[in-house]
Each structure stands twice: as C-alpha cells, then as structure tokens.
Amino acid sequence: MLDWLKNINKEHPEFWKNYVSKFDKKSSRYVVLSTETSGLNTDKDFILSIGSFAVIDSSIIIGDSFEAVLLQYKFFHDNGLSNEFLVESKMKKLGEPDAIKAFIDFIGNSTLVGHHIDFDVEMINAALERLDCGRLKNEALDIDVMHRKLNDINDKQFSLDELCTAYNIPKNDRNSAAEDAYKTALLFLKLKSRLGIK
Amino acid sequence: MNTIAEHIADFLKEYPPFNHLTFVELSIIATSIRVVNLEKHKILFQVNDLLHDSFYVVASGVINLSVIADAEETLLNKCNEGDIFGLRPFFAKNNYMMTAKAREESIVYAIPIATFRPFVANNAEVLNFLLESFAVNTRNPKDKENLIGKLISDNVFYSDQQSEMQYFQTLSYNTSPLKTNSSAIVQEVAQLMTEALKNNIVVCDNNIPLGIITDADMRSKVATGRFPLTASVAKIMSSPVITVLENVSLAEAQLLMLKYNVTHLCVTQDGTDKSIVKGIISEHDLILAQANNPGVLIKEIKRCQSSKELKQIRERLTDLIQTSISKNIPLSHVFNIASEINLAIIKRSVELSILDLGSPPARFAWLSIGSQGRKEQLLLTDQDSILIFEDVSADKYREVKDYFLKLGKRTTATLEKIGYELCPNGHMGSNMLWCKSLTDWIKQYDSWMNTPGENSNDLSSIFFDYEITFGEQKIEDAIGNVVFKNAKNNTLFFDFLGNDALRKNSPLTFFKKFNVEEEGVNKDKFDIKTRALMPLIDGARLFALYFDIRGINNTFQRFKQLSITDPKHAEIYLNCAEAFLTLSKFRISEGLKNDNSGQFINLEELSKIDREKLKNALAPMRELEELIKGKFQLTQFS
Numbered sequence: 001m002l003d004w005l006k007n008i009n010k011e012h013p014e015f016w017k018n019y020v021s022k023f024d025k026k027s028s029r030y031v032v033l034s035t036e037t038s039g040l041n042t043d044k045d046f047i048l049s050i051g052s053f054a055v056i057d058s059s060i061i062i063g064d065s066f067e068a069v070l071l072q073y074k075f076f077h078d079n080g081l082s083n084e085f086l087v088e089s090k091m092k093k094l095g096e097p098d099a100i101k102a103f104i105d106f107i108g109n110s111t112l113v114g115h116h117i118d119f120d121v122e123m124i125n126a127a128l129e130r131l132d133c134g135r136l137k138n139e140a141l142d143i144d145v146m147h148r149k150l151n152d153i154n155d156k157q158f159s160l161d162e163l164c165t166a167y168n169i170p171k172n173d174r175n176s177a178a179e180d181a182y183k184t185a186l187l188f189l190k191l192k193s194r195l196g197i198k
Numbered sequence: 199m200n201t202i203a204e205h206i207a208d209f210l211k212e213y214p215p216f217n218h219l220t221f222v223e224l225s226i227i228a229t230s231i232r233v234v235n236l237e238k239h240k241i242l243f244q245v246n247d248l249l250h251d252s253f254y255v256v257a258s259g260v261i262n263l264s265v266i267a268d269a270e271e272t273l274l275n276k277c278n279e280g281d282i283f284g285l286r287p288f289f290a291k292n293n294y295m296m297t298a299k300a301r302e303e304s305i306v307y308a309i310p311i312a313t314f315r316p317f318v319a320n321n322a323e324v325l326n327f328l329l330e331s332f333a334v335n336t337r338n339p340k341d342k343e344n345l346i347g348k349l350i351s352d353n354v355f356y357s358d359q360q361s362e363m364q365y366f367q368t369l370s371y372n373t374s375p376l377k378t379n380s381s382a383i384v385q386e387v388a389q390l391m392t393e394a395l396k397n398n399i400v401v402c403d404n405n406i407p408l409g410i411i412t413d414a415d416m417r418s419k420v421a422t423g424r425f426p427l428t429a430s431v432a433k434i435m436s437s438p439v440i441t442v443l444e445n446v447s448l449a450e451a452q453l454l455m456l457k458y459n460v461t462h463l464c465v466t467q468d469g470t471d472k473s474i475v476k477g478i479i480s481e482h483d484l485i486l487a488q489a490n491n492p493g494v495l496i497k498e499i500k501r502c503q504s505s506k507e508l509k510q511i512r513e514r515l516t517d518l519i520q521t522s523i524s525k526n527i528p529l530s531h532v533f534n535i536a537s538e539i540n541l542a543i544i545k546r547s548v549e550l551s552i553l554d555l556g557s558p559p560a561r562f563a564w565l566s567i568g569s570q571g572r573k574e575q576l577l578l579t580d581q582d583s584i585l586i587f588e589d590v591s592a593d594k595y596r597e598v599k600d601y602f603l604k605l606g607k608r609t610t611a612t613l614e615k616i617g618y619e620l621c622p623n624g625h626m627g628s629n630m631l632w633c634k635s636l637t638d639w640i641k642q643y644d645s646w647m648n649t650p651g652e653n654s655n656d657l658s659s660i661f662f663d664y665e666i667t668f669g670e671q672k673i674e675d676a677i678g679n680v681v682f683k684n685a686k687n688n689t690l691f692f693d694f695l696g697n698d699a700l701r702k703n704s705p706l707t708f709f710k711k712f713n714v715e716e717e718g719v720n721k722d723k724f725d726i727k728t729r730a731l732m733p734l735i736d737g738a739r740l741f742a743l744y745f746d747i748r749g750i751n752n753t754f755q756r757f758k759q760l761s762i763t764d765p766k767h768a769e770i771y772l773n774c775a776e777a778f779l780t781l782s783k784f785r786i787s788e789g790l791k792n793d794n795s796g797q798f799i800n801l802e803e804l805s806k807i808d809r810e811k812l813k814n815a816l817a818p819m820r821e822l823e824e825l826i827k828g829k830f831q832l833t834q835f836s
Contacts, residue, residue, distance in 0.1 A: 059233055062200065062202060062230070062232070065200055067200060067201060168303070185233070190303070
C-alpha cells in the first residue's frame, strides 16, 4: 500500500528510468509472454525461463522475440535441486538481473498479453523488486478473460490446453515457455479478431 | 536462438521449394516470418490490390484463390497446408490478379520477399520451382494436371467473358484443300503434300470425300514398311472422314476432334460425307482462332506503331462483334468488351501523338464523351472527345493550349484514319472550344447547368456522358464533382434536360405505325437512333444525374442501377433496360449489314416477327416519358 513511499527516495537503475520514459507515448505493439516458474508462490518461487513474441498489426513477428533461461543458482542450491537440465539447454542463459533487464528493454511500453497474465506480472514484479525497481506499468490482457468475455462465461477458468482445443490450435509434446507463448499468441490473434480489438 | 523459428523451419523443410534449402537457411528465413491469422472468409489480398512485400505459405487451414468476373467468383485454386501463394511480387510489378480468401480459419506465414530473394538467386532449384508455379497457365481452372507438385499459378490469364466469346467464334480454315482420287499412288501423293506444304490430303470421288491421308498415316502405314510406296492411297487413307457443316464454331470443332480422336475435320456442303468437300479444319486452325480473342487484340493494340495497324485491329473487332452477335452472346458483354478495345485504340492514338509531339507541358485528361463515354460504341460511329489540361500560369497558357490543340488535332486525325468519322458538330479535343484548362471547363459546366438555355446553344447532353481515356484521373474526378454538385436540387437544369429528352419525335404514329422519314435519302426508313435509342439514353442520363449515380455511364447499367436506387419504379427501369438492348441489337445488325452507323432501319427488310419485336421494344419508352413528366416540372422550356 505504501510502496510508493518506500521507493520515493530510492535511486532506480538506469534501464528502469529508460523503461519508464517510454510511457510518454502509447504503443500499438503487443508482447505475448509466458514464463516457467519453480512454483506458484510469488514470494518464494522464481522464474526459470521466459518466452515472448511481439504482435504487430495482427501478425506475430517471429524475429521480434525474447527467449531466455534464467540461471537461478541460489534457488537450486538452497533447495538442493539439480540444475543440470538448465545447463544442458541450448537456450540463451542469463542470470536473473541480466534477463529481467533485457526483458524490460524488450517489452518497452507494449501491451502485455498472456494466459493468466496477472501471475506472470506478479512474478516479474517480484524479480524487479529484487533489483530495486518499481512495478510493471504496462497494460495487460488475459486471453482466458478474453475467451470468457467472448462466450459470456463467468464461473469457470480455462487452461491453455483447453483454449487450444477450443480454437483448433495444434498441440505438441514440446513444452517450453516459448512454445506456450507462441500458442498464446495464436490464441490472442484469433480472440482479437473475434472481439474486434484493433 | 529462437525455438519457434526452428519449429517453423522444421515445418517448411517438408514442402517445396523449401526442401531445397538447408536447415540453417530456413532458420534465417523463419526468423523474419510474420504469422498471420485469417478468420473464415477474410480476404488477404484481392484483385488490383497493391502488391504486398511478402509471399505466403499456408501453415494451417485452406486459402481459396479466385478471380471475380461479372459478380461471379471463379475458384482457381485451393491452397492447403504447405502450399505457397502470392508469388506475384517476385516477378511482376503490377497489382495482384487474383483474390486470396480464407475458406476456413487459417494461419499463414508471410515470408518477406527481401529476405527470400537471395536464396532464390543462389539456388537454381528454388528459382525454377517459383518460376514454374508462377507460369502455370490455369486457363482452365479445372485442369488439375497443371497442379502436380503443388504448383500454384499466380499469373492468371482467365476471364469468363473472353473464353465464352472465343468459343463461339466461327473458324477460318483452309477452303481449298488438296484433293486426290483413290487410285493415286502413295509416293505421288506424298510428293504433292510436300510441295504444297500441307500435312493432309482428302481422297475424293467426284469431290465427295472418301477418306483423308495425314502425315500420321504416312508415318504409321508407309514409313513403317507396312505398305509399299507404290500402294494406292485407298489402302492407307483414314476412312470415313469426320465431316461438319460450314459455319462450325471453335467449341464444336474442338469437341468433335476430341470425340473422334482425329486431327482434321472435313467441311462439306451439307455436313455429311455424301456431299461436296468445302474445306479442311486442322488443329492448327483452332489454335489460330484462339489467338483472335479480345485479350490478344488489346495486347496488339498496345504494340501498334501506326494508324494503319490500329485500323486493321479495329476491323478485326468488327468481325468479333459480328460473330458474337450472330452467336447470341449477351449484348451487355459485347458492349463491355468492344468498349475496352475502343478505349485501348483511342488511348494508343493519344500515345502515338505524344510520341510525335514530345511530352506534354502540363498534366491533362482526354475524355471520351457520347457513345464511347457510355461504353456503347460498337459500330464505327463518329468520335466525340474533350481535352482538359491542368491550370497553368497566364504567361504559359498560350503555349500549353497550343500544344494540346496540336495533340488533339493529331489524335483525331489518327482516329479518323482508323475509321472513326470526325464529329460533325465538332465535339472533339481538337476544337478550340473543347480543349481548355480545368478552370475553364468548370466554368463551362457551371454555366451549362446553372443557366441552361441562355447563351448555351452549344450545350449537348453528350457532355454528361464522359469516360477518361488517357491522362489524370483526378481531372475527371474534378469534373464529376462539379457536375454532381451543380445537379443537386437544380430544378432548372433538370427541367432543361427533361425537355431535351422529350423533344424527340415519338416513334409511332397515332395509328401505331412506325413514324418513318418523310423525305431525303432515307425516305421510308425508321430513324432508330433519334426516335428510339436517344430518348432512352437521355432518360437514363437524366435519372442517373438526379439520383446521384456516379461512375455508371452505360445506359443499360444505368437503368439496372436505377431499378435498385428507385425501387418504386423498378419495373419501368428494367423494361427500359431490356428495350435498350433489343433496340441496340436492331441498330447493330443494320449497321453491320450496311457497314454504317445503323441509324436508319429499312423496315421492309425486317420480317414480320422482327417488326413486332421492334414495336414492342418501343412500349417502355412511353412509361419512361410519363415518369419524367411526373418527376420534373417541365415548364420553363416547353
């Protein structure tokens, strides 16, 4: 509640100032994102990987993407887990501070889109707090909410898999943040045109 | 590192032409891809759209490629998963020639041309595949054989009207075929064919066809040694011959050849093999006939270098019109096609003048007015045109006007050589009065429309049927705006036009007899132009201006549109539309018969049925007259 008081005299890092300054203008770019986390507790759990794509003019720009695996050494060490699968992955590996910094640069002032996006946003906010930054300022859209709005359903939540089935998006066995982000992006395009969002 | 780009590359490598590229190359391509979702029935691009900077691969769903002609959609192709389409930007600069529409919700990958081009240049197989895909000629969209290997054409040469016309054309063929009798010797006959450079000879008995010998018979029966060179032709001829009547159409000839699996048809007097040989139709004649279609004519016009060449093409157009009329092709189609060709001829004439005179000192528009402006010029009627050039500073005015007058003179002279008579009233771009700057033209229209009747004896209603032939579209739009702005609530103007429309003498006498010319060279003939067609044309124009119908200049279409805009009187309008076509047809057949403008119909030559038909077509005019009288208060000028 009094977060803003806590932060009022704090000097933010350079990339954060830069990010905040981007909000002078409105953006027509959407960034669809998905994160993999170690669990569902925003206080104790960490982001393990991020996948995201930009959507401009109703098309997914494959080249305009961000993917990273976060090396959470401390977390794995503290919990006595093996980080072998992370080390083996061919993906770009970054420490949390570098990854979050790069990701913030990538999203800029775009509208964020995701499946149950509030959780992703909270996870990122937690990571930002560790870097002495404020909270994300972007607007956010949730495809589950969009789907429920389209069909006038209030009493039920839908998983990403259920949505993919409903909109005929082929599922495959590969599961990663990027894969989820891509599926979410396709769902977003379909929902967007059905709801008539520009 | 981009996981999804790799997945896309994985997908692409299954399909040509991407299977010729390495995975690394595909990954680079995939990184630049845009993924587009298309709702059901969403149009990705359509005919005449500007080219996109990408071509497309179907990732899922089905995309239909189609052409729309005459409000009818013709499906050219269906693209399924992995098919490429929209290749036009690779090879051509002009706009899309087909429409791509999602038949179901689909996802397509848009691959930027700029990214893909280097891979095409460095890889002959990819280039070949693209070229083949682009060049597949789907003249017959149902021809699935062309689509083997997922080739999808982008270069459609297809138009419903054209193919229809072409199939009902009559054929020209060899009317003096080689003949021989059945006792001739193979070697002599072969010698005869070689000398005459013919691949066939008819074996006759007193000019009655017994059989035919073609190169194929020589090859299969003589060259193989089955028959000696000294055998009689009766032994090797194909018999009986397939015979047809004289005026066989292209379509029929093609059908017969397919049906009997032959390459030659024999034309006989009564169409049976018991009458005299008149000629031989070979496959080659069919190919030639196909070359004589409107599309080809327009292409040739664009290449013409002199009025002489243009004149020849105009003569071929007359043939085309004549055959179409006799084969009952709907007149509205014929109007469309003929006007396109006329337009191309006039355009080329202006171009030729510019080539002679050097480039124009200002932008301008050459508008066809009158019948060509209405797209109703089938016969060689007189030419009407105006020239509008953009405003220039006062000191340049003289010079500019001089140039355009010269341009006008030269163009009208060229058109005269082609066969379009000069307008007797001088309504042409070569006339001082009708070749002026945009401001002057706007003033002219203003004065015509706001003070009709005063100092405007030169007002002719044909100035309100205009169609741009050459130059700046904007200039035509400017004039259009002035006309429709002035027409709004302008009772005086409609009063004038209405009276003008009604002033023509009625076509029938009190006793329902035709009102024929009483004196002059055309005595006892019926003036179909002034008495029957003009009132309909004037009426259509009057109502089109009144109801603010823009962009439709054709009388037939004007009536059709009016029946939609003013549904209360739809029946009258539709009757008028039909009557207009019937009357036009009378005029055209008369004109074609006498090689003139067909203005005067010789009633004596008409059959009784035709006379009744003509009379019936005059009936809707009365209703139209009543409608005009009811709608506009015609007091001022009557």
